[in-house]
Amino acid sequence: MAQPRIIAAQVKDAELVTERRAHIAQAAARVFRAKGFHSATIRDVAVEAGLSQGSLYNYVRTKDDILYLVHQDMTAAYARDVEAAIDGLTEPRARLHAALAAFVHAMRERHGDIALIYQETHALGAESRHAVLAQTQIFIERFGQLIEEAREAGMTFPGAGKLAADIVTFLPVMLSLRRWHIRDVMAGAEAEAEIVAFLMRGLGASDGP
Amino acid sequence: MAQPRIIAAQVKDAELVTERRAHIAQAAARVFRAKGFHSATIRDVAVEAGLSQGSLYNYVRTKDDILYLVHQDMTAAYARDVEAAIDGLTEPRARLHAALAAFVHAMRERHGDIALIYQETHALGAESRHAVLAQTQIFIERFGQLIEEAREAGMTFPGAGKLAADIVTFLPVMLSLRRWHIRDVMAGAEAEAEIVAFLMRGLGASDGP
């Protein structure tokens, strides 16, 4: 279930709250990427966001809340990338392929965000962590759906077991977490292509007779 | 090149130093797994290791050093698992398969360690981080070697591109980092088998004619 954790704010103007929170999340993301969540100080975030510390706390209850906002933003961002890529496409096989390509690309392009997610999710409090993982799970299920639809359209995946959607949403993360290594081996676009190919082959994907 | 970072010690007796460091690393690993690196205090580690804080600092310069020792231990551990699995085997194809199975198994069994590695590596200072990544790179190359040997023995891998070794050493990590999800879906052994199968299929592995 997606149960977006509700963060209470001191400020009443709801529109202002969402606007400022988006602003804060983006500023915080920059700070966290640069220094890491633990080393980053609330003051750093406030300065980067152009707010006083006091004001910051009108929109956020704790440092954890900030990390949560950042996570939300980031996971929403790549999910949006994927949806944008398949928007307009109706052919299930094309949709699956486009989704995969978009996700793989996002993992490389948004490498800073992705690394942050994988490094700092454990720093979230239990509640926030669960909310974030729930969001991730929905994303995984989304890919399960796309695979299923392609199958119904006649495609066959003899290699797709129960973990198919998990694998498909995990392996591309390599482009972010192994960036230090891959960067030395080949160009980014090439790497993306290889990942996509590997996944399709792993799934045993082939257009039915 | 793996150039294991040298940590200076106060104590002269070299044997004592290595012995104590191993002891510290294991104690610290327990503490870090339980509380995370940042929440864990030096005092926690000292207590768990049965040392005074002062003594601890005779074998280690900083908290960072401890994390480095832990990393070293952990990466060495799963590398050892793989070597143990292929020890005695001479047939390249069998060796590759055994290595893969052992690695996949280690990723599931040592999930606490693996999660720690992926969450806390970025907390290491530059020098330590490079040393650890170098060790990882060697491990990746080791799998590249195993693949190469299998190929020379007649096996074909039409799907193995430049990233083959990276993929093979990354996807199994999913068993640790997605544990929260996979646990709900299927049994551990089954998951391991699916990962191995996926990888072999992705590589296009087949015994030559």
Place this chain on the structure above:
Amino acid sequence: MAQPRIIAAQVKDAELVTERRAHIAQAAARVFRAKGFHSATIRDVAVEAGLSQGSLYNYVRTKDDILYLVHQDMTAAYARDVEAAIDGLTEPRARLHAALAAFVHAMRERHGDIALIYQETHALGAESRHAVLAQTQIFIERFGQLIEEAREAGMTFPGAGKLAADIVTFLPVMLSLRRWHIRDVMAGAEAEAEIVAFLMRGLGASDGP
């Protein structure tokens, strides 16, 4: 001399000011009794009073002012209790007795207020504190007066020294400050009676021949 400290207000309409201040004082009293002066926030008080923080500051200059208003209210309240009790009575001996009984009763019934007064008066700024103590002093003198009048009416108080009025206005406070203990020992009405009896005996009160 009681020179009620004058609190400057932003607002001109004098009637509105006194009305709102009374309202604020009562709301604040509830909040302070519940959470204590230091733990209570201006926001708490504003919410309880149904005002915005900004408005609050139109009637009050500082948090200290609020505490002062509360003090004024509270000391006035028990003083009023006493006056109400002797209102209509003309016989000096009866008046003294009634005043005493009323005061003792007030100390028990208004225990929350009394405790607050004794705990938080020192938190007032010098000026406010002096104003409050002056008010208290007037109250003490009022009892001195009642004793004097009873004496003139023929009653004798061989035990009444210079501190008589102080004692009479202090001992009953025990019903509030030792409430935690007395509550376990006896019923409230009984305790009141014992205090009154003790005081009369201590004064050596007896109706002259």
Place this chain on the structure above:
Amino acid sequence: MAQPRIIAAQVKDAELVTERRAHIAQAAARVFRAKGFHSATIRDVAVEAGLSQGSLYNYVRTKDDILYLVHQDMTAAYARDVEAAIDGLTEPRARLHAALAAFVHAMRERHGDIALIYQETHALGAESRHAVLAQTQIFIERFGQLIEEAREAGMTFPGAGKLAADIVTFLPVMLSLRRWHIRDVMAGAEAEAEIVAFLMRGLGASDGP
């Protein structure tokens, strides 16, 4: 039951702990008397005690702990005064009288401490507060005992009801809490005498036939 709350310390040397805590309590008492508990800062206390803030926290867990230590010290101090006064006396009537005189004197002499106790006890956390009140209760009971012994020795107290011990241990507090007023009225020794006399008369104390 007196259940002195146990405060955990970081430091192991038990002797050092008690010594330092006594030192801290005395320094803190000075600071608290001067500025009040809430306005006083941990830094103030540390400076007054000649310790670093860090060291302070090796002997104490929270600011509350410090207040508790101060309370303990203060209540123990006047209890000791009383015991010292009756030490050596065997005649129950003399003992009661001496205890009373000593207590009354302590309330005047230690006025700063007493005021602090009555103003700041409510700032203690529940656990500490209960421990302190338990200590006070024991003190009250001690006076109940002394009265009882005097009665057994033939003294009569027709005015002593259930609250006798409470009254006797409360009224003298006036010398501290009404100091601002009494000081203007009469000399300290004289005030003490009047309080003692009032109490004895209130109790109806008289040596039996």
Place this chain on the structure above:
DNA sequence: CATGAATGAGTATTCATTCAT
């Protein structure tokens, strides 16, 4: 070599007060 007490720099969070709208 071992010990453990001392240290002080570092930081999230709160809240009275102000002021533009």
Place this chain on the structure above:
DNA sequence: CATGAATGAATACTCATTCAT
């Protein structure tokens, strides 16, 4: 006169590291 968002100063507490014994 009312509102409520902005502010920044203030503070308890933590912990890696040092060093005298």
